[in-house]
Amino acid sequence: MDKLIYMDNAATTRVLPEVLEAMKPYFTEDFWNPASAYKTAGETAKKIEEAREVIAKAIGAQGKEIFFTAGGSESDNWAIKGVADALKDKGNHIITTKIEHHAVLHTCEFLEKHGYEVTYLPVDENGLVSPEELEKAIKPTTILVSIMFANNEIGTIEPIKELGKIAHDHGIYFHTDAVQAFGHEKIDVNEMNIDLLSSSAHKLNGPKGIGFLYIRKGVKLSNLIHGGGQENGRRAGTTNSAGVIGYAKATEIALERMEKRSSYEKKLRDKLIDRVLAEIPYTRLNGHREQRLSNNVSFCFRFIEGESLLIMLNQKGICASSGSACTSGSLDPSHVLLAIGLPHEIAHGSVRLTLSEDTTEEDIDYIAESLKQIVDRLRSMSPLYEDFVKKHKEA
Amino acid sequence: MSQVTEYSEKVMDHFTNPRNMGEIENAAGVGTVGNAKCGDIMRMYLDIDESGIVREAKFKTFGCGAAVATSSMATELVKGKTVQEALEVTNKAVMEALDGLPPVKVHCSLLAEQAIHAALWDYAEKNGITIEGLKPPVNDIDETEEFYRMQGE
Numbered sequence: 001m002d003k004l005i006y007m008d009n010a011a012t013t014r015v016l017p018e019v020l021e022a023m024k025p026y027f028t029e030d031f032w033n034p035a036s037a038y039k040t041a042g043e044t045a046k047k048i049e050e051a052r053e054v055i056a057k058a059i060g061a062q063g064k065e066i067f068f069t070a071g072g073s074e075s076d077n078w079a080i081k082g083v084a085d086a087l088k089d090k091g092n093h094i095i096t097t098k099i100e101h102h103a104v105l106h107t108c109e110f111l112e113k114h115g116y117e118v119t120y121l122p123v124d125e126n127g128l129v130s131p132e133e134l135e136k137a138i139k140p141t142t143i144l145v146s147i148m149f150a151n152n153e154i155g156t157i158e159p160i161k162e163l164g165k166i167a168h169d170h171g172i173y174f175h176t177d178a179v180q181a182f183g184h185e186k187i188d189v190n191e192m193n194i195d196l197l198s199s200s201a202h203k204l205n206g207p208k209g210i211g212f213l214y215i216r217k218g219v220k221l222s223n224l225i226h227g228g229g230q231e232n233g234r235r236a237g238t239t240n241s242a243g244v245i246g247y248a249k250a251t252e253i254a255l256e257r258m259e260k261r262s263s264y265e266k267k268l269r270d271k272l273i274d275r276v277l278a279e280i281p282y283t284r285l286n287g288h289r290e291q292r293l294s295n296n297v298s299f300c301f302r303f304i305e306g307e308s309l310l311i312m313l314n315q316k317g318i319c320a321s322s323g324s325a326c327t328s329g330s331l332d333p334s335h336v337l338l339a340i341g342l343p344h345e346i347a348h349g350s351v352r353l354t355l356s357e358d359t360t361e362e363d364i365d366y367i368a369e370s371l372k373q374i375v376d377r378l379r380s381m382s383p384l385y386e387d388f389v390k391k392h393k394e395a
Numbered sequence: 396m397s398q399v400t401e402y403s404e405k406v407m408d409h410f411t412n413p414r415n416m417g418e419i420e421n422a423a424g425v426g427t428v429g430n431a432k433c434g435d436i437m438r439m440y441l442d443i444d445e446s447g448i449v450r451e452a453k454f455k456t457f458g459c460g461a462a463v464a465t466s467s468m469a470t471e472l473v474k475g476k477t478v479q480e481a482l483e484v485t486n487k488a489v490m491e492a493l494d495g496l497p498p499v500k501v502h503c504s505l506l507a508e509q510a511i512h513a514a515l516w517d518y519a520e521k522n523g524i525t526i527e528g529l530k531p532p533v534n535d536i537d538e539t540e541e542f543y544r545m546q547g548e
Contacts, residue, residue, distance in 0.1 A: 305434050307459035311410065333434065345431035381416055381463065383427060383438035383455040 010354035026242035051248030075198030082221035091141030127156035149181035154287030155296025164193025183254035206250030210243030409464035426513025461500035
């Protein structure tokens with residue numbers, strides 16, 4: 001296989017060479033523990049504070065409101081468990097949605113086992129959360145609303161500003177899992193009424209193993225990782241200096257290129273969507289047509305199953321992912337596809353293709369052609385398609 | 396797709412170049428098993444001659460790589476066998492012939508065994524005979540029709 005087209009940038013991205021270069025010295029030369037007392041360590045600590053400022057500025061926050069973690073999952077866990085614990089005397093009700101990442105959903109399920117009550121808001125067929133539904137779900141005991149900025153599977157961008165305002169009107173904290181959005185979409189925590197925000201560096205060409213939680217000044221939140229006094233006494237663990245430096249560099253580059261990159265990605269995204277919908281019958285686009293991440297394409301092809309599709313795409317050098325049960329090891333297809341109202345069988349035939357600025361127009365044409373051939377082939381093997389064709393012949 | 400990388404070479408071969416894929420018109424026996432909800436449906440066609448020998452076997456499958464491979468292997472294993480011998484092709488035999496399956500995919504081999512049984516059941520019913528040891532098949536399909544009616548298709 002000589003050609004490899006990476007279309008799984010929502011899963012992770014490659015570290016940019018500039019980011020790697022910025023990180024390198026912190027492994028071998030500036031390896032000091034930034035919490036140590038000697039001067040060289042102090043210099044590393046200073047660099048980390050500069051990096052914190054860069055990241056804070058990217059969302060309109062203050063440096064002291066940014067707390068580094070090991071990634072998106074830890075940030076989500078911290079935000080939700082931290083508020084649940086800190087406000088347990090005020091209430092025990094949390095509102096989230098049916099389409100959150102498992103880092104949020106499983107954390108909420110954990111809390112349910114410990115006496116908390118969780119409302120999972122439904123979404124419409126495009127994956128949008130309705131502000132009215134949020135308003136209706138609020139109770140006197142509600143202590144947190146957690147709604148993702150953009151969905152990782154179907155790319156739909158939620159009306160965060162509006163949803164955040166509803167939470168604030170009721171004096172409730174608003175958390176957003178922005179793992180797919182930070183560095184890709186414009187975010188302003190003040191304008192958008194966000195109190196807590198999770199992000200992870202490896203989704204924006206930074207390294208794996210580093211994330212942050214934005215905690216608005218004054219927000220009450222218990223600690224999750226106990227130990228040393230790092231991160232202003234809020235998150236224990238020796239600072240991942242190289243990770244933080246790489247994160248800041250990746251953020252800087254992402255912001256600088258955001259506009260250009262997003263319009264380039266959108267052009268390719270729309271080309272792929274338009275071609276596939278026009279050329280492959282019985283295909284459905286998942287997620288909102290316009291209000292979606294610039295790099296996300298998600299289809300369901302009727303009568304075929306996602307894992308087979310992924311293997312065949314892989315044989316043609318295309319790396320993608322699927323919400324099919326067979327790729328996750330469970331019997332149920334993606335909870336997101338079920339939440340937007342798809343029957344199991346349709347949800348099994350899903351494929352997610354997430355591009356980057358490295359994707360070319362030729363790649364898009366090659367992918368569209370490959371999908372056509374593969375879907376044709378798998379349909380020719382499908383008893384469901386056979387039944388469908390026979391039925392339509394009779395009709 | 397962790398378990399995909401665990402597929403044996405034989406599984407990949409039978410997925411990429413499935414044997415006996417297709418339909419048999421006016422087949423002696425046709426059986427469909429599985430459930431679209433779980434993501435696997437197998438249909439097996441058998442051509443059986445007067446002496447009760449499986450002359451031809453074909454399949455169509457909606458499902459994962461393992462589902463396609465087990466269907467393909469099952470058709471290979473029943474070809475040339477008597478009805479009674481075909482009934483004895485177990486999921487274990489299908490799995491062994493494929494050099495094994497990842498644990499989460501074992502159910503695919505069970506489905507292949509059931510597909511053989513369902514096709515034999517259909518053959519027995521059409522011919523008014525009883526095949527010793529054969530149980531009636533179970534199949535259930537699905538919620539999709541309703542969804543597309545709702546979408547106005």
